[in-house]
Amino acid sequence: MMTMMMMMMMMMMVMMMIMMIMVMMMIMVMMMMMMIMMMMIMVMMMMMTN
Secondary structure (H helix, E strand, O other), X not given: OHHHHHHXXXXXXXXXXXXXXXXXXXXXXXXXXXXXXXXXXXXXXXXXXX
């Protein structure tokens, strides 16, 4: 019984860690996309002025 509980706890911990890593990766990708969008907007503005 105790071993089963320990196994379940370990599995839950691993799953939570994997989910956290996935969320972090998604946030990083979103930040990168936002940066690219900002850069493109800046370039467009520069082109418009020129």
